[in-house]
Amino acid sequence: MRESTVMFLHYITAILIAVTGLIHLLANNEPTIGPLIKENPVIYLGNMAIFLAALLYHAFNGVRVILIELVPDPCWTKWISWAVVIIGIVTYVVGLQVLLVALGLV
Amino acid sequence: MSTEVKEYALPPEVLEETVKASEELWKPIKKVKFRIYKYNPKRDYAPHWEEYELEVSKGMTILDALLEIKGEKDHTLGMRYSCRMGLCGSCAMMINGKQMLACQTRVIEAAGDGDVIELRPLENFPVTRDLATDFSAFFEKHKTVKPWIIRDEEELDNPTGPYKQTIEEYARYYQFTDCIKCGACLSACPTAATDYEYLGPQALAQAYRYLVDSRDDGLDERIAVVDVAHGCWRCHFAGSCSDVCPRGVDPAQGIQLLKGLIIRRKFGFRPHKPTEALPAKIAKKKEQ
Numbered sequence: 001m002r003e004s005t006v007m008f009l010h011y012i013t014a015i016l017i018a019v020t021g022l023i024h025l026l027a028n029n030e031p032t033i034g035p036l037i038k039e040n041p042v043i044y045l046g047n048m049a050i051f052l053a054a055l056l057y058h059a060f061n062g063v064r065v066i067l068i069e070l071v072p073d074p075c076w077t078k079w080i081s082w083a084v085v086i087i088g089i090v091t092y093v094v095g096l097q098v099l100l101v102a103l104g105l106v
Numbered sequence: 107m108s109t110e111v112k113e114y115a116l117p118p119e120v121l122e123e124t125v126k127a128s129e130e131l132w133k134p135i136k137k138v139k140f141r142i143y144k145y146n147p148k149r150d151y152a153p154h155w156e157e158y159e160l161e162v163s164k165g166m167t168i169l170d171a172l173l174e175i176k177g178e179k180d181h182t183l184g185m186r187y188s189c190r191m192g193l194c195g196s197c198a199m200m201i202n203g204k205q206m207l208a209c210q211t212r213v214i215e216a217a218g219d220g221d222v223i224e225l226r227p228l229e230n231f232p233v234t235r236d237l238a239t240d241f242s243a244f245f246e247k248h249k250t251v252k253p254w255i256i257r258d259e260e261e262l263d264n265p266t267g268p269y270k271q272t273i274e275e276y277a278r279y280y281q282f283t284d285c286i287k288c289g290a291c292l293s294a295c296p297t298a299a300t301d302y303e304y305l306g307p308q309a310l311a312q313a314y315r316y317l318v319d320s321r322d323d324g325l326d327e328r329i330a331v332v333d334v335a336h337g338c339w340r341c342h343f344a345g346s347c348s349d350v351c352p353r354g355v356d357p358a359q360g361i362q363l364l365k366g367l368i369i370r371r372k373f374g375f376r377p378h379k380p381t382e383a384l385p386a387k388i389a390k391k392k393e394q
Binding site (some may be wrong): 065 | 339340363369372
């Protein structure tokens with residue numbers, strides 16, 4: 001993947017974090033809209049799944065950027081990127097499982 | 107036709123004033139201590155500092171002072187200089203912790219209220235000797251972005267018309283043509299301090315300069331060089347490069363515009379039509 005695509009997604013996920021994070025806050029704290037969101041598991045779970053994916057992508061890409069700037073060797077750059085992708089996917093799967101258990105869906 | 111050569115002499119009062127001003131400019135007015143970084147990688151185990159005291163005048167530049175030190179106090183002092191007028195960029199160095207051109211900085215201004223001036227080689231560059239640094243990697247990075255107008259070889263051999271540009275087209279890249287490759291921007295860049303593979307503000311701003319030139323057809327070639335892991339996306343917009351540029355170029359702005367250009371290209375935008383510089387070609391296409 002081109003670096004511009006990676007960074008474009010980085011900016012998109014930043015917006016997604018703000019939007020889905022706001023929906024999450026409303027769901028848990030707003031007395032009128034909150035219950036409506038929470039009652040619908042598809043919306044609530046979908047929102048949380050997007051929030052988690054965006055948060056993990058944004059955070060792990062940030063870590064990748066810091067690491068490749070600190071260890072600029074081209075060989076290491078490749079390894080760092082792959083390591084971050086694998087850790088990110090594993091964390092997402094674990095996170096989704098925790099979410100499903102917390103919502104009582106599993 | 108006879109040509110009369112007229113001798114021109116300044117009026118006596120103007121001449122007297124000029125001489126007086128010149129004397130005032132070069133009269134020693136203050137003693138300043140120069141703390142200079144000394145290091146010869148081939149001989150010294152570690153760098154050390156040497157101090158030299160000089161009587162300085164109002165018009166004396168750091169380069170003048172260094173040449174006086176080299177001529178009269180320490181012949182071993184290593185430094186680089188050439189034009190003495192801020193055009194070649196050879197004498198860039200750290201003057202009291204900031205990247206500046208030695209030939210454009212007056213001693214009195216650099217000293218301010220104090221009387222000590224610290225001179226170090228440019229940061230983020232390997233030291234060749236004392237104040238002189240190795241620019242090989244810097245020029246290599248400059249070369250990788252293909253800093254020239256890329257056109258079709260066939261067209262270059264058989265030109266079909268002149269390259270024309272409007273003022274607006276020229277204004278898009280004009281400020282970046284002022285770059286003198288002094289290395290001050292790369293030296294001030296916080297990313298370049300750790301990431302030695304990073305292309306740097308100078309090379310990236312030059313890439314932008316050629317990408318938006320309406321005569322250039324090298325968009326895809328050049329983007330393949332700058333849109334990489336250690337390319338333009340490693341700029342975090344600290345703006346230090348623009349802050350220290352002795353020519354007033356804004357490389358940080360160039361890099362942000364370059365990022366925008368790359369993103370817009372994903373949606374089919376190109377900075378200019380490939381053939382708009384050549385009217386003859388456009389006419390030929392219309393005929394077809």
